Amino acid sequence: HTTETINYTPTLASPDLGGLITASTFVLEQPRCVFKDLTTEEIWLVVAVPDAVKDFNNSLAPGTPERAFQEFPNATPAYMTLNTTLLNYPCPKPSEDITVLRVGSETSCANDASRPNCNGPLPNPGTYQVKFLAWNGSSPVAETRWSAPITLRTAKQPSSIPVPGSGHSAGMIALTTILSILFAILLAGLLAMLVFWGSDTCGGSSSFSKPEAVSVRRYNTHHVYDQPAARL
Amino acid sequence: MAKSDDGIHILQGLLVFGNVVIGICGIALTAECIYFVSNPNGLYPLLEATENKDIYAGAWIGIFVGFALFALAVLGIIGVIKADRTLLLVYIILMLITYAFEMASCITAATHRDSLTPNFFLKQMLERYQKSGTGNSSDKSLDERLTQTWDNLMLQNKCCGVHGPSDWQEYTSAFRVEHNDADFPWPHNCCVMNAQGSPVSLDGCKLGVSGYYNSNGCYDAISGPMNAHAWGVAWFGFAILCWTFCVLLGTMFYWSQIDY
Numbered sequence: 001h002t003t004e005t006i007n008y009t010p011t012l013a014s015p016d017l018g019g020l021i022t023a024s025t026f027v028l029e030q031p032r033c034v035f036k037d038l039t040t041e042e043i044w045l046v047v048a049v050p051d052a053v054k055d056f057n058n059s060l061a062p063g064t065p066e067r068a069f070q071e072f073p074n075a076t077p078a079y080m081t082l083n084t085t086l087l088n089y090p091c092p093k094p095s096e097d098i099t100v101l102r103v104g105s106e107t108s109c110a111n112d113a114s115r116p117n118c119n120g121p122l123p124n125p126g127t128y129q130v131k132f133l134a135w136n137g138s139s140p141v142a143e144t145r146w147s148a149p150i151t152l153r154t155a156k157q158p159s160s161i162p163v164p165g166s167g168h169s170a171g172m173i174a175l176t177t178i179l180s181i182l183f184a185i186l187l188a189g190l191l192a193m194l195v196f197w198g199s200d201t202c203g204g205s206s207s208f209s210k211p212e213a214v215s216v217r218r219y220n221t222h223h224v225y226d227q228p229a230a231r232l
Numbered sequence: 233m234a235k236s237d238d239g240i241h242i243l244q245g246l247l248v249f250g251n252v253v254i255g256i257c258g259i260a261l262t263a264e265c266i267y268f269v270s271n272p273n274g275l276y277p278l279l280e281a282t283e284n285k286d287i288y289a290g291a292w293i294g295i296f297v298g299f300a301l302f303a304l305a306v307l308g309i310i311g312v313i314k315a316d317r318t319l320l321l322v323y324i325i326l327m328l329i330t331y332a333f334e335m336a337s338c339i340t341a342a343t344h345r346d347s348l349t350p351n352f353f354l355k356q357m358l359e360r361y362q363k364s365g366t367g368n369s370s371d372k373s374l375d376e377r378l379t380q381t382w383d384n385l386m387l388q389n390k391c392c393g394v395h396g397p398s399d400w401q402e403y404t405s406a407f408r409v410e411h412n413d414a415d416f417p418w419p420h421n422c423c424v425m426n427a428q429g430s431p432v433s434l435d436g437c438k439l440g441v442s443g444y445y446n447s448n449g450c451y452d453a454i455s456g457p458m459n460a461h462a463w464g465v466a467w468f469g470f471a472i473l474c475w476t477f478c479v480l481l482g483t484m485f486y487w488s489q490i491d492y
Binding site for chain 1: 338342346397398414438442473474480
């Protein structure tokens with residue numbers, strides 16, 4: 001029988017998540033309240049390169065080499081992983097919970113050919129598209145739409161970071177200028193002093209004496225009376 | 233006359249006061265520079281890694297300049313009170329030499345503070361944090377100390393990277409060579425830790441759920457102490473030098489008024 005197409009597009013989770021897209025993983029919203037009346041089927045996630053989307057064959061079963069993670073993307077253009085029953089996607093979704101699927105989180109089985117359904121890290125940042133596919137053991141039952149293309153991060157080399165060689169702030173320039181000017185004035189003053197000293201020994205100038213330990217004598221002003229004219 | 237005598241006495245008083253202030257500031261400068269050199273925030277390995285230690289050179293010079301200022305201030309006070317020309321000439325010349333050294337210290341500290349931009353620390357962190365592998369032993373020990381400094385920085389200040397955890401995603405790094413992207417989108421020290429020192433939720437941390445990882449960068453925690461250091465060495469030194477300039481000019485004038 002034909003596969004039912006459900007009108008749901010898988011989306012990335014909330015952009016609040018810091019690790020929404022990394023170099024080898026990405027985070028999808030869980031398909032809550034999407035598949036109805038499918039109690040025994042398993043919901044699989046299909047990850048494919050965009051070229052495989054057009055003529056995608058839903059009937060290739062998961063676990064076969066054509067849908068094995070370890071063969072992706074060289075030998076096969078798509079793989080299936082993250083299988084679970086609807087019990088893990090209960091509806092309705094509690095609003096406080098973070099319900100996400102992290103694609104690429106299983107590193108232990110990435111090279112283990114006996115685990116073709118491994119949720120391994122994506123091998124390169126290239127563009128991918130995903131959809132959910134419901135299987136009932138031997139054939140596909142329902143599918144969602146394909147997601148928009150998802151591109152992962154490409155990291156740059158640290159040598160590309162520009163480290164400006166000489167950026168002098170205004171403060172540093174002001175400090176250098178002012179200090180240099182002050183120092184020049186002081187040197188000029190020292191020079192003037194030495195010249196002054198040289199010429200000073202030849203001629204005197206107004207200067208004060210070294211304070212000596214002198215005692216100031218106090219004068220008793222002695223009134224001299226005008227002798228009145230000789231009294232008679 | 234009485235008036236010019238008074239004027240000279242006032243000048244003497246001012247010069248003594250000026251030298252007292254210089255002496256006190258010299259001691260303060262020495263104490264402050266010893267504090268900075270003792271590396272209280274543990275950030276020295278970050279500077280050591282790039283041969284950009286001159287901000288510490290400024291502090292080292294400051295220690296000795298501070299002592300010199302104190303000693304010369306005492307000499308200056310004696311010279312002013314005794315009005316001894318030779319003593320004051322020695323004082324002025326030695327003060328000028330100290331002035332030159334302190335100028336070098338201030339300018340060095342200010343210039344090298346300018347070169348400590350976020351990108352500077354970012355590049356160094358990406359190239360050296362958790363770097364392993366071959367290299368000569370001094371490089372390896374430098375890498376270890378830098379790694380330890382960053383680990384302490386991230387744990388104590390609850391921060392991650394220089395600008396944020398995205399630093400580890402935007403650039404390849406020595407860390408990335410050692411740890412794959414899926415298990416370690418950023419170092420585990422960026423996760424919120426419980427009392428035992430392990431992440432509260434490793435999955436939450438890897439997903440980047442706020443509350444389970446530290447989303448802010450560490451640059452503020454680095455630049456805060458560096459700025460305080462630069463202000464302390466460069467601008468306090470500048471203030472001392474401006475005051476010293478006035479005192480030295482006054483001393484030169486006073487010297488010219490002494491009758492030999």
